[in-house]
Amino acid sequence: MLEGKAILAARIRELIELTVLVDGPESMFAEAADRVAAVVSILRAATDSEPGVPAGRGWPPGVDDALEGVGNPLAPPMIIGHPGESGADGEVAALVTLGSAHEGAPGRAHGGWVAAILDHAVGRAAAQAGSPGMTVSLTVDYHRATPYGVPLDVRSRRVDQAGRKVFASAEILTDGQVTASATATLVTVRALANKAGGERPGPGSD
Numbered sequence: 610m611l612e613g614k615a616i617l618a619a620r621i622r623e624l625i626e627l628t629v630l631v632d633g634p635e636s637m638f639a640e641a642a643d644r645v646a647a648v649v650s651i652l653r654a655a656t657d658s659e660p661g662v663p664a665g666r667g668w669p670p671g672v673d674d675a676l677e678g679v680g681n682p683l684a685p686p687m688i689i690g691h692p693g694e695s696g697a698d699g700e701v702a703a704l705v706t707l708g709s710a711h712e713g714a715p716g717r718a719h720g721g722w723v724a725a726i727l728d729h730a731v732g733r734a735a736a737q738a739g740s741p742g743m744t745v746s747l748t749v750d751y752h753r754a755t756p757y758g759v760p761l762d763v764r765s766r767r768v769d770q771a772g773r774k775v776f777a778s779a780e781i782l783t784d785g786q787v788t789a790s791a792t793a794t795l796v797t798v799r800a801l802a803n804k805a806g807g808e809r810p811g812p813g814s815d
């Protein structure tokens with residue numbers, strides 16, 4: 610079941626990428642739109658959920674997650690814990706490949722997507738360190754172009770904790786060079802910690 614959803618999401622990612630790249634006659638767009646509409650009706654018939662209405666898909670992030678969900682076509686997806694990852698120092702390593710649909714300035718990834726990746730990375734680092742929380746502040750530095758179409762190496766870690774506040778940092782690297790980095794403050798939230806399955810909030814959590 611999951612495999613089927615992951616395959617569907619992968620096809621939709623291709624569809625998004627091609628929609629951005631393609632140019633052609635109106636008739637080709639019309640035919641493609643009709644065929645997509647047929648797919649939409651298959652999915653709509655299988656759910657009671659209304660598009661756009663918050664579904665509250667749960668915690669921790671799963672197959673439908675916005676950044677790492679293999680079943681979410683909007684997720685690049687970000688692969689957490691790739692080989693050669695998580696060192697003894699508690700770093701979280703991830704791989705992510707953006708595409709043309711994520712372009713901002715010509716030939717480089719959009720800064721909003723870069724920030725989203727870094728936000729997710731610090732969230733993962735806080736959770737791995739036993740302090741799952743929500744980002745309340747994220748400062749991003751864009752050092753050089755973050756490319757798309759190539760795997761990006763993402764590293765993050767919890768740096769410190771004071772009561773419910775968790776401080777974390779993250780970088781995106783390509784060819785061993787940092788393209789963007791972030792520092793973040795997260796606040797532990799008991800509801801997340803309870804759902805994160807064994808990951809416990811830090812001292813002073815609500």
Ligand SMILES: CCCCCCCCCC(=O)SCCNC(=O)CCNC(=O)[C@H](O)C(C)(C)COP(=O)(O)OP(=O)(O)OC[C@H]1O[C@@H](n2cnc3c(N)ncnc32)[C@H](O)[C@@H]1OP(=O)(O)O
Pocket residue numbers: 669670728729730731732733736741742743744745746772773774794796798805815
């Ligand atoms: C398990 C795997 C995890 C995977 C990663 C998932 C990544 C997802 C990343 C996200 O997208 S997070 C979503 C974006 N963030 C939000 O939606 C958070 C919006 N903010 C809130 O909902 C509330 O601020 C929150 C529930 C997090 C906290 O509200 P509270 O009322 O419980 O806390 P409070 O306002 O008392 O603040 C707690 C502490 O944080 C401090 N604080 C709050 N906002 C701050 C800020 N902006 N900067 C610095 N510190 C801040 C605040 O001063 C205080 O410090 P002290 O404990 O020292 O008094």
